[in-house]
Amino acid sequence: MPTAIESRGSISRVNDRELVERALNGDASAFDELVLRYGPAAYRAAVAALGSSMDAEDVMQDAFMLAYRKLSHFRGDASFKTWLLTITWRRALRRRQNPARRLYHFISSRDFLSEAPGPEPSAEHVLIAREMQQQLRRLIRALPARLRDPFLLAASGQYSYEELSDILDVPTGTLKWRISQARRLLREKLQRLGYTPGSRWS
Amino acid sequence: MKESISLRNAGLNHVDQTELSHNLVDREIDRTVRHFMMQSPPSRVYPALMQSIRGESKRSRNRQAAIVPAFGLVTAALLLVVAFGLAQQLAVRNDPAAPGRVILLLTQMSNTGLARWINESESVFGYPGILFLHTFGLAMVVGFSIAIDVRLLGVAPGIPAASLRRLFPYIWFGFWVNAVSGLLLFMAGGPRKAMNPLFEIKLALVALGVVAMSLIHRQLFRMEIQSEFKWEDTRKSKFLAYASLAIWFAAIAAGRLLAYVHGN
Numbered sequence: 115m116p117t118a119i120e121s122r123g124s125i126s127r128v129n130d131r132e133l134v135e136r137a138l139n140g141d142a143s144a145f146d147e148l149v150l151r152y153g154p155a156a157y158r159a160a161v162a163a164l165g166s167s168m169d170a171e172d173v174m175q176d177a178f179m180l181a182y183r184k185l186s187h188f189r190g191d192a193s194f195k196t197w198l199l200t201i202t203w204r205r206a207l208r209r210r211q212n213p214a215r216r217l218y219h220f221i222s223s224r225d226f227l228s229e230a231p232g233p234e235p236s237a238e239h240v241l242i243a244r245e246m247q248q249q250l251r252r253l254i255r256a257l258p259a260r261l262r263d264p265f266l267l268a269a270s271g272q273y274s275y276e277e278l279s280d281i282l283d284v285p286t287g288t289l290k291w292r293i294s295q296a297r298r299l300l301r302e303k304l305q306r307l308g309y310t311p312g313s314r315w316s
Numbered sequence: 317m318k319e320s321i322s323l324r325n326a327g328l329n330h331v332d333q334t335e336l337s338h339n340l341v342d343r344e345i346d347r348t349v350r351h352f353m354m355q356s357p358p359s360r361v362y363p364a365l366m367q368s369i370r371g372e373s374k375r376s377r378n379r380q381a382a383i384v385p386a387f388g389l390v391t392a393a394l395l396l397v398v399a400f401g402l403a404q405q406l407a408v409r410n411d412p413a414a415p416g417r418v419i420l421l422l423t424q425m426s427n428t429g430l431a432r433w434i435n436e437s438e439s440v441f442g443y444p445g446i447l448f449l450h451t452f453g454l455a456m457v458v459g460f461s462i463a464i465d466v467r468l469l470g471v472a473p474g475i476p477a478a479s480l481r482r483l484f485p486y487i488w489f490g491f492w493v494n495a496v497s498g499l500l501l502f503m504a505g506g507p508r509k510a511m512n513p514l515f516e517i518k519l520a521l522v523a524l525g526v527v528a529m530s531l532i533h534r535q536l537f538r539m540e541i542q543s544e545f546k547w548e549d550t551r552k553s554k555f556l557a558y559a560s561l562a563i564w565f566a567a568i569a570a571g572r573l574l575a576y577v578h579g580n
Binding site: 142145146149150153154157158161162167170171174175178179182246247250251254265266269270271297300301304305309 | 338341342345346348349350352353354355356357358361362364365366368369370
């Protein structure tokens with residue numbers, strides 16, 4: 115299988131629509147290219163929804179399998195990326211609502227985004243920075259989903275506001291408001307905890 | 317005056333500082349969260365996913381290639397069982413003292429409220445409506461089948477034969493419209509129709525038509541996944557196309573004659 119990744123060469127210049135056509139005609143390497151192109155975006159969308167890299171891995175694979183099965187239903191009204199990410203997002207939400215998964219996370223008390231590395235702090239501020247990152251993870255988890263989802267998706271840097279608006283099915287204006295609202299809530303709570311520039315900030 | 321201006325400046329400074337502080341915090345939040353989100357899937361995910369997709373592709377194709385003929389064969393077998401059961405009844409139909417169980421059942425069926433409504437109602441949705449649906453279903457099944465058959469016999473070579481596989485959902489839709497409307501018509505005139513050998517012949521021919529249709533579907537499917545394989549040139553495809561044409565011709569003839577030739 116690594117050959118598919120190694121021999122990208124000319125296929126990496128083919129546009130998505132043509133790749134979909136080729137995949138529909140049985141060219142497996144065309145779909146491989148779509149997987150390589152949008153794997154990270156799908157993965158990050160799943161991380162934003164679930165906060166766990168293990169869950170995100172499963173959802174990403176699940177979404178690509180489903181996209182492959184339903185490829186003939188792709189009408190090209192939206193871009194392939196938006197279509198794929200809508201599938202990924204729905205799969206991720208379904209997983210998030212799964213009672214067994216909720217129970218597991220409740221029992222294991224794992225932090226939201228716990229496997230996600232934060233920025234490297236300077237040597238003298240390592241402890242404070244880690245503490246702040248830990249608080250931030252906790253605060254993000256406590257945000258209502260309607261604010262947290264667009265905030266994290268936007269932070270991943272993989273999507274335009276228009277794409278996010280399609281995926282989350284909310285108007286762009288509302289989306290921007292929710293992102294700034296999420297940031298405002300995080301800021302206020304962090305400041306209340308004493309994390310202000312010049313004090314405990316790294 | 318001076319004092320009030322300096323106070324205003326002090327107020328502005330305070331606002332500026334607060335805003336600056338907010339911006340700094342926001343920037344730090346964004347930086348940290350961006351780092352949280354800058355994850356990529358582990359590289360082992362890609363080969364595993366690609367392999368699963370290839371496996372899925374083979375599995376679903378094999379499944380599809382197997383399901384359609386199996387479905388067609390089961391439908392054909394059911395039709396044959398009905399035809400055979402009715403044919404058996406023909407042997408005892410002249411013995412009024414011991415009418416067969418099937419004949420008794422058909423008589424009961426033709427006395428139900430629905431059957432009587434179909435026979436006696438003056439509504440356009442009664443007998444005429446159902447007969448219309450039966451003819452419409454027939455037109456879909458036979459019309460599309462003949463289009464595929466003639467393509468396989470070499471007509472319109474510019475149309476890729478494999479693309480005609482997309483007509484099959486319409487053929488099956490027509491088939492089920494035909495089956496349901498046919499069942500209703502049979503309920504209405506069961507015993508009389510069952511006495512006519514042409515009815516059993518028609519059912520058997522429809523069963524054969526379904527078999528031919530399923531086999532053609534399977535071959536078109538194979539052709540689609542092996543585009544270099546010129547299946548339409550082979551003798552098998554032509555044989556199936558001729559058989560399908562002959563079967564549908566005979567089935568329509570039997571169905572039409574049923575209305576004019578009466579059994580004993």
